[in-house]
Structure formats: C-alpha cells, structure tokens
Amino acid sequence: MVMMDTINSVLNWVVPPASLVMLAFSWPALTFINTCEWLYYSYLYHEDMYNKVVIVTGASSGIGEQIAYEYAKKRANLVLVARRDHRLHGISENAKRLGAPQVLIVAADVVKEDECRRFVNETISVFGRIDHLVNTASLGHTFYFEEANDASVFPILLDINFWGNVYPTYVALPYLRQNHGRIVVNAAVENWLPLPRMSIYSAAKAALVNFYETLRLELNGDVGITIATHGWIGAEMARGKFMLEEGAEMQWKEEREVQAAGSPVEEFARLIVSAAVRGSANVKYPSWYDVFLLYRVFAPDVLTWTFRFLLSNQGVRATSFMGTGRPLLEASSPPKRLLTGGESRTSPRLQLRQLDE
Numbered sequence: 001m002v003m004m005d006t007i008n009s010v011l012n013w014v015v016p017p018a019s020l021v022m023l024a025f026s027w028p029a030l031t032f033i034n035t036c037e038w039l040y041y042s043y044l045y046h047e048d049m050y051n052k053v054v055i056v057t058g059a060s061s062g063i064g065e066q067i068a069y070e071y072a073k074k075r076a077n078l079v080l081v082a083r084r085d086h087r088l089h090g091i092s093e094n095a096k097r098l099g100a101p102q103v104l105i106v107a108a109d110v111v112k113e114d115e116c117r118r119f120v121n122e123t124i125s126v127f128g129r130i131d132h133l134v135n136t137a138s139l140g141h142t143f144y145f146e147e148a149n150d151a152s153v154f155p156i157l158l159d160i161n162f163w164g165n166v167y168p169t170y171v172a173l174p175y176l177r178q179n180h181g182r183i184v185v186n187a188a189v190e191n192w193l194p195l196p197r198m199s200i201y202s203a204a205k206a207a208l209v210n211f212y213e214t215l216r217l218e219l220n221g222d223v224g225i226t227i228a229t230h231g232w233i234g235a236e237m238a239r240g241k242f243m244l245e246e247g248a249e250m251q252w253k254e255e256r257e258v259q260a261a262g263s264p265v266e267e268f269a270r271l272i273v274s275a276a277v278r279g280s281a282n283v284k285y286p287s288w289y290d291v292f293l294l295y296r297v298f299a300p301d302v303l304t305w306t307f308r309f310l311l312s313n314q315g316v317r318a319t320s321f322m323g324t325g326r327p328l329l330e331a332s333s334p335p336k337r338l339l340t341g342g343e344s345r346t347s348p349r350l351q352l353r354q355l356d357e
Contacts, residue, residue, distance in 0.1 A: 047182075047277040049074035051101060053127040055119070056080055057110050057168055058137035060087040063186060066269035067134055072100035074277065076132075079104045079123045081168075102127075110137050110164040117171045130175040132276060134184040135165040145199045154200055161204035166211065173223065182224040184276050185212050189231045189289045192296060196307055216281070228272045228283045 054071045058064040060082035068078055072095035080088045080095075085107035092103040104126055108115040123130055139160040148154075169183055176183065190198050191205035209227060216225045268285045275283035284290065295302045 045279055047279065049076040049131075049277060052076045052131040053123065053129050054078055054132040054134060055123060055130060055168070055172065056134045056136065057164070058082060058135070058186075059091065060084045062136075063265055063269055063272075064134070064136035065091050066266050067136060067184075067272055068095050068100075069098055070269050070273035071132070071134075072096070072098040072103075074273070075099045075101060077102045077104075077127055079106060079119065079127075081106050081108050081110065081119050083107060083109055110135075110168055111159040113167045113171070116167040120168070120171045120175070124175060129179055130172055131179050131181045132184060133168060133172045133176060133181070134186075134272075134276075135168055136186040137164040138186055138188070140198070140201050142197045144197055157200045158204050158207075161201065162207050162211075165208055169215075176223045177219075180222060180224075182226060182276055182279075183212070184272060185209075185225065185227045186272075187227050187229045189229055189292075191229070193289065193292050194296075194303065194307075224279055224281075226272070226276045226280055226283060228268070228275070228285070229289075230268055230285050231289050 049071060054068075054076045056064050056068045056071070056078060059068050059080040064082070068080055068091060071078060078092075078095055078100050080091060080103060082088055085105055088105040088107075092105055095103050104123065106119040106122055108119045110116055120130070137160055139157055141157065165185060175181070185208065187209050188201075188205050190202040191209045194202065209229075212225050212227055219225070271283050271285055292303065
C-alpha cells in the first residue's frame with residue numbers, strides 16, 4: 001500500500017509535464033494526420049443518401065426540423081418523430097418540396113421504450129431499413145440548483161436528455177448494424193464546460209457523450225457515431241413543454257425550441273448532416289469553444305475564478321428563459337420558508353406541469 005502511494009505520488013509529478021513535452025513535439029505530426037483525414041472525408045468519402053432512410057427524433061421544430069430539411073436536400077427518405085404530429089405535417093410537405101422522396105410521420109415520446117420500438121417497427125414496415133438515426137430531443141434549464149424546490153423535475157431532465165437518446169438507439173441498433181448505418185447525437189458544450197445554472201443539464205449531457213463514446217468502441221466501426229457539440233445557437237421559439245402555474249410565463253423550454261442569442265440553427269444543422277455523410281466522428285459549432293478545454297484540464301481554477309467574477313457582478317440571482325434573458329424569479333438569497341396558518345411552504349414556488357401537445 002505504501003509502495004503504491006509512493007509510485008502514484010511520483011507519477012503525479014512526472015506524467016503531466018512529460019505528456020505536455022511529448023504533445024509539443026508530436027503536434028506537427030498530429031496536425032498533418034488530422035489535415036489528411038479531413039481532406040479524405042471532405043473530398044474523397046461521401047455517403048450517397050439518395051433513397052436512404054433517416055429517422056429524426058424531435059423533428060417538430062428547431063434543430064430537428066432543420067436537420068430533416070438538410071437530409072431532404074440529399075434525397076433521403078425521412079421518418080419524422082415528435083410528440084406533436086400536427087406540427088410534422090407542414091414540415092413533411094416542406095421536406096418533400098426540398099427533395100425527400102417519401103416522408104413518414106410518427107407521433108411518439110422518445111423517453112418511452114415501447115413508443116421508440118413502435119416508430120422503429122413502423123419504419124421497417126414501410127421502408128425495410130434504417131440508415132441514419134438522428135437524436136435531437138433535448139431539454140435545457142437556467143436555474144440555480146438550490147432554487148429548484150420541485151425535485152420531481154430532475155428525472156424529467158435526465159429522461160429527455162439521456163434516455164430520450166438511449167432508447168431510440170437501443171431499438172434501432174440491430175437495423176443500423178445491418179446497413180452499416182450511423183447514429184447522430186445532439187450534444188452540447190456543457191458536457192465538459194461547467195456553466196452555472198445548468199447543473200442537471202450538464203450532468204445529463206456528460207452521461208450522454210460518455211455513453212456514445214463507449215458505444216463507439218463497442219460497435220467497432222459496424223455502426224458509425226457522429227457526436228455534434230454546440231454552444232449557444234438560435235432556434236425557433238414555440239410552445240414549451242413545461243410552464244409555471246398561476247398564469248406565470250414559461251420557465252422550461254425544450255432546448256431545440258428556445259430563441260437563444262447566437263449562431264443560426266440552420267448552419268449547425270447543415271454542419272451536422274455534412275459531417276454525418278462524411279463519416280466524421282465529431283462536429284463542433286462553434287469550434288473556438290475547445291480552447292476552454294485546455295483550461296478545464298490544466299487550469300480549472302481559472303474557469304472557477306472567471307465564473308465567480310461574472311456572477312459577483314450580477315447583483316441579484318435570476319432564473320430566466322434559457323438564453324433569452326427574460327427573468328422570472330429574482331432573489332438575492334435562496335427561497336425562504338414561510339409559515340401560514342401553521343403550514344410551511346416555499347415562496348415563490350415553481351410548480352411545473354406538463355402540457356398536452
């Protein structure tokens with residue numbers, strides 16, 4: 001035991017600087033290899049999507065809708081999946097005008113395994129194959145963890161951001177393997193970049209990325225996986241899945257439906273589909289976010305100090321729309337307990353209810 005502690009102590013001092021020196025010397029060679037790989041996948045390898053079959057979950061708006069249009073331009077058959085099938089009819093017509101030979105609409109909830117199995121079976125019944133599975137369903141939040149006085153929402157966030165990707169993958173994988181197909185994953189930079197007010201969301205995205213990185217190794221190239229990682233992007237602002245009760249405005253928004261300040265969702269969708277047909281393992285938008293990864297690994301305190309400085313200048317803490325800056329709850333301290341008629345309750349209370357769509 002003492003010997004192992006001594007070895008670990010020595011390695012803690014030796015391995016990090018030695019690795020940095022090796023990386024510095026190997027950087028030119030790695031850059032050359034990466035450039036050659038990029039040229040190959042950009043100009044020599046390109047999957048022809050004509051008459052291929054693509055399932056897009058969360059296709060009723062935002063990223064999912066735009067990805068469907070990009071595949072339609074490549075003449076792929078589409079299976080559009082969302083809870084709101086009435087929104088899918090217009091998207092289906094748009095996709096056909098853009099070049100999709102056939103479009104199948106399926107109303108389903110991706111956090112339920114039986115419904116995932118249903119839309120996969122319908123796809124096989126109609127088209128007989130699955131070539132690409134695109135998972136875009138995602139739910140973000142902008143609350144401080146201690147402000148969430150209804151813990152029942154935690155599993156909902158994990159269900160949509162994690163199981164909403166895993167279940168479709170689980171049931172579609174045997175058919176994807178038959179055609180050496182591809183899985184496309186809608187991830188986010190928060191899976192490794194710690195941003196305040198996104199604790200549960202970040203944890204779910206981290207689990208999601210680690211799941212697919214491990215699955216990539218297990219599949220050993222039989223099924224490709226493209227992980228798309230984004231920072232702030234713009235998207236359509238539509239009806240949310242969750243609302244505050246008592247007439248308050250929307251607090252919880254599906255991430256793919258939130259109007260956020262940032263780069264256009266159309267550009268991100270185009271990059272995702274282009275990366276998928278090239279067979280790329282990853283696509284990042286915008287790519288400059290990667291510089292923060294160096295700080296996360298080698299100087300994590302810098303990120304901590306930065307966020308503390310930014311938060312200290314806010315004056316008050318605000319829970320708001322994701323990315324819109326429209327505050328719903330402001331408080332200089334955590335919500336206090338009020339006693340009314342001998343009964344303890346939290347004020348203000350964020351009561352969430354699911355809307356039927």
